[in-house]
Amino acid sequence: xxxxxxxxxxxxxxxxxxxxxxxxxxxxxxxxxxxxxxxxxxxxxxxxxxxxxxxxxxxxxxxxxxxxxxxxxxxxxxxxxxxxxxxxxxxxxxxxxxxxxxxxxxxxxxxxxxxxxxxxxxxxxxxxxxxxxxxxxxxxxxxxxxxxxxxxxxxxxxxxx
Amino acid sequence: xxxxxxxxxxxxxxxxxxxxxxxxxxxxxxxxxxxxxxxxxxxxxxxxxxxxxxxxxxxxxxxxxxxxxxxxxxxxxxxxxxxxxxxxxxxxxxxxxxxxxxxxxxxxxxxxxxxxxxxxxxxxxxxxxxxxxxxxxxxxxxxxxxxxxxxxxxxxxxxxx
DNA sequence: TCCATATATTACGCATGCATAATATATGGA
DNA sequence: TCCATATATTATGCATGCGTAATATATGGA
Numbered sequence: 001x002x003x004x005x006x007x008x009x010x011x012x013x014x015x016x017x018x019x020x021x022x023x024x025x026x027x028x029x030x031x032x033x034x035x036x037x038x039x040x041x042x043x044x045x046x047x048x049x050x051x052x053x054x055x056x057x058x059x060x061x062x063x064x065x066x067x068x069x070x071x072x073x074x075x076x077x078x079x080x081x082x083x084x085x086x087x088x089x090x091x092x093x094x095x096x097x098x099x100x101x102x103x104x105x106x107x108x109x110x111x112x113x114x115x116x117x118x119x120x121x122x123x124x125x126x127x128x129x130x131x132x133x134x135x136x137x138x139x140x141x142x143x144x145x146x147x148x149x150x151x152x153x154x155x156x157x158x159x160x161x
Numbered sequence: 162x163x164x165x166x167x168x169x170x171x172x173x174x175x176x177x178x179x180x181x182x183x184x185x186x187x188x189x190x191x192x193x194x195x196x197x198x199x200x201x202x203x204x205x206x207x208x209x210x211x212x213x214x215x216x217x218x219x220x221x222x223x224x225x226x227x228x229x230x231x232x233x234x235x236x237x238x239x240x241x242x243x244x245x246x247x248x249x250x251x252x253x254x255x256x257x258x259x260x261x262x263x264x265x266x267x268x269x270x271x272x273x274x275x276x277x278x279x280x281x282x283x284x285x286x287x288x289x290x291x292x293x294x295x296x297x298x299x300x301x302x303x304x305x306x307x308x309x310x311x312x313x314x315x316x317x318x319x320x321x322x
Numbered sequence: 323t324c325c326a327t328a329t330a331t332t333a334c335g336c337a338t339g340c341a342t343a344a345t346a347t348a349t350g351g352a
Numbered sequence: 353t354c355c356a357t358a359t360a361t362t363a364t365g366c367a368t369g370c371g372t373a374a375t376a377t378a379t380g381g382a
Contacts, residue, residue, distance in 0.1 A: 006238070010292065010304070011182055012204070013311040016238055018179035019339070020318050021172055022368095026340095040368055043173070070330055077167070077177055082369050084332055089367080106330040106377045131171065134314050143171070146310040149303050150174040153295050157181050180369070183338095187370095201338060231360055243339050245362055250337080267347045267360040 024134055028126040036093040036115075037123055040086060043076030048096070048112045049120050066099060066109030095119070185295055189287040197254040197276075198284055201247060204237030206256070209273045210281055227260060227270030256280070 006012045025039045037045075051067055073083040087110060090096045095116035101107035135143065167173045183200045190198050198206075212228055234244040248271060251257045256277035262268035296304065 006204070006207075006236075007312055007315075008308070010296065010308060010311075011186070011288070012238075013308060013315075014175060014182060015179045017311045017314050018176045020315060021175060023340085024318055025172070038367070043167070046167075068330080075167075077173075078368095079370060080329095080331070081333090081371070085368080101330095104330080104378075108331075127172070134317055135171065135310075136317055138310050138313055142306050142310050145303050145306040147169075147171060147174060149296075149299050149307040150171075150178045151168055152299055153178050154168075154174075154181060156295055156297055157185055184370085199337070229360080239338095240340060241359095241361070242341070242363090246338080262360090265348075265360080269361075 021130065021134055025126065025130040028129045028133075029123070031129075032122045032126050034119060034122055034126060036095065037119060037126075038089065038093075041090055041093075041095065042123070042127070043078070044072055044086065044090065044110075045095070045112075045116065045120075045123065047072055047075045048110070048116070052112060052117065064111055066111040068101065068104075068107050069098075069110055070107065072110055090116075182291065182295055186287065186291040189290045189294075190284070192290075193283045193287050195280060195283055195287060197256065198280060198287075199250065199254075202251055202254075202256065203284070203288070204239070205233055205247065205251065205271070206273075206277065206281075206284065208233055208236045209257070209271070209277065213273060213278065225272055227272040229262065229265075229268050230259075230271055231268065233271055251277075 006016075022039045029035070029037050029039070048067060052064065069083050069087060070080060072087075073080055078086065087096065087098065091098065094113055096110050097113055098108045098110060101109050138146075167177075186200045190196070190200070209228060213225065230244050230248060231241060233248075234241050239247065248257065248259065252259065255274055257271050258274055259269045259271060262270050299307075
């Protein structure tokens with residue numbers, strides 16, 4: 001019969017969990033009055049928050065050089081063509097803004113807006129809430145193995161590129 | 162600094178692996194001259210193949226009652242509103258067809274076409290290829306733990322619904 | 323200086339999924 | 353029989369990502 005239960009197929013499990021976690025995150029964000037923050041914004045926001053923190057640590061208060069759209073895409077793991085729409089939506093939702101790169105006229109710099117910087121702590125709360133609710137009943141050891149497996153998949157597939 | 166490496170965040174890992182596996186599967190399907198089979202079709206096809214096999218085992222050769230669109234959605238884990246477009250595309254690509262349900266005039270029955278039945282073995286080959294390439298270097302024990310973790314997430318989140 | 327090549331963005335179309343609302347049909351009582 | 357409620361599908365719009373092609377700008381030699 002060759003019948004395979006869906007929950008035995010790793011592909012089914014992973015795609016389903018991915019959608020599920022995104023859905024839970026969306027709810028957590030809404031519960032924290034963060035309707036303007038979509039799950040897909042996380043990668044970009046993390047990069048910009050980290051970058052800003054780095055800048056402050058280096059005593060460059062208020063400098064905010066911004067980050068190139070292409071560099072953001074590389075760090076967040078998204079194709080350039082996916083970035084345009086993403087940054088469009090984030091700009092529409094008031095979290096970031098674009099400026100021309102003063103050095104490279106092909107490029108744009110992406111900056112956090114004041115709002116984009118302020119939502120940081122609440123977004124972390126929402127993410128923690130999502131992870132807490134979703135991963136209850138799972139031991140740290142199990143979690144480690146699971147993460148290792150997922151990392152291995154990324155390594156396997158990216159080996160050729 | 163509160164900096165978290167992307168590969169330490171389970172959410173990042175899972176969403177990334179989900180996209181990666183889908184991309185690998187798409188390539189495998191293309192390599193097996195199965196351009197008309199999109200990754201998203203898998204769930205529905207599996208249900209219909211299984212159902213047909215069951216029917217044959219019960220000596221109902223050629224009966225093919227088809228399966229209700231709503232029932233397919235339940236089994237594949239998709240919302241009804243996601244099913245319309247999916248079945249539209251599968252019909253466009255020649256893998257299934259709709260007929261009216263003779264018993265329930267609200268419902269439609271979805272049937273495999275001849276092509277939809279024939280691609281079965283090659284689709285299994287493509288899925289096996291995708292899993293093989295993606296999960297090399299992972300022991301059965303690790304795999305079991307990973308699957309258990311993913312199942313637990315689905316259980317945790319669906320508990321309330 | 324000038325061209326071939328590389329890089330940064332954007333434009334467009336497609337695939338997938340969800341939520342909400344509309345429509346048609348069933349179904350279980352009053 | 354008739355209505356309130358439930359179920360099956362579809363229509364619409366949005367979010368997310370990808371691939372390909374077009375456009376603008378950089379850059380490293382000849």
